[in-house]
Amino acid sequence: MRHELSTPVGREEVLKLRVGDVVYLSGVIVTARDRAHRRALELPKEEIPVSFNVIYHCGPLVKKQNERWEVLSAGPTTSARMEPYLASLLEKFSTRLIIGKGGFSPAAKELFKKHTAAYLAFTGGAGALAARAIKRVLAVHWLDLGIPEALWVLEVAEFGPLIVAMDAHGESVYQE
């Protein structure tokens, strides 16, 4: 089944997603990798400069031109690295969608179910294609972590195809 979703994504919409479904997403997403996760979990919620409604595991390749950031390539990074932070993240920020590649271990299935969230996989290595769906850089935070690790707030239009790889019903596309 194909879904066209817009951010912010709510509980009801997430519950409609089933493993194997295809999603095209429009709206605002935020990139976060290992170090950003750690900082986001350390800081009090009111000091977090972004909404984590949709998180994208990605360290984009960007270029600054005329004082404006342009995203040139922005495929997903390996999500498993962020698995140690997953439980606390879903708990603290009520994140509804995580986009990445490679998935999490089977233990994460329960977490997505418990917090009514879903994991969407974008094709690893398809960075240029992902960048094509990114219309604008709305903001960047925590650049002190380095360009790949910073929080990039991106406006996307019909970003996809994203595969529902772990859904909010405890199912996963990845074999055990």
Place this chain on the structure above:
Amino acid sequence: MRSQLVELIRVAVTSLPRDVEEALQRTLEREENPLARLQLETILKNVAYARERRLPLCQDTGVPIFFVRGFGNLSEVEREIKQAVRETTRTVPLRPSIVDAITRKNTGDNTGEGMPVIHFEGGEEQSIIFLAKGAGSENVSRAKMLPASEGVAGIKRFVVETVRSAGAKPCPPVIVGVGIGGTLDLAAKLAKEALLQPLSQRNPREELSKLEEELLEEINALGIGAMGMGGSTTCLAVKVLASACHTASLPVAVNIQCWAYRYARLRRVDEEWVVEQ
């Protein structure tokens, strides 16, 4: 030069460096345990004796390893490569992905201590191969010193288990480079070099060619599939390079390459440098 090399090896195996010997001496002076003192005394006696008689200190004279540096124009090549990386980081551009290993501070230009990785090798033809290797596939690569008795069966188990546990993380379908033999570091280097072989090129060594085919079949039977979504093709090709090794060792390294194999070669053709792929 030959005679100097021979002397280099001889001195190394028959004589302990002074600082090591002095450290052993100091240890003996501090040591109170009588059994330990006896061991240290015997060691120092052996060192003195071997030096005097020009005999190898130990019967296991190990694997011969050389680090050849500063020959010819290598330092210039290194400088040029580093500058090219800095320049392309700005112009192509490349993502600045290199950080200090301890502070994790990004260097900003994809260079750093020991970065980029440059292996200098011999050869008749001048060429420079460039491989852009992502971390997703590198992070799930492994090296292991297997018990020598495990043989080919052990090698296969290790390779298949490495790919199995990597799952979807390295962006399958992958290319699997396997380095067998040498030492821990050489096996790892061979595994990386194995990735440079053209996919369709048949391994000239019959037993390695057979191993490649069998590994490919076993890996593809894992059912990981493209991006971990299942299916029959987890691996595009397995490439094996082997080197001789110590009779007590069986080093094996597995270097996994994501489908996005970023490779190009600079080659000298009729006085001109040509980029090939």
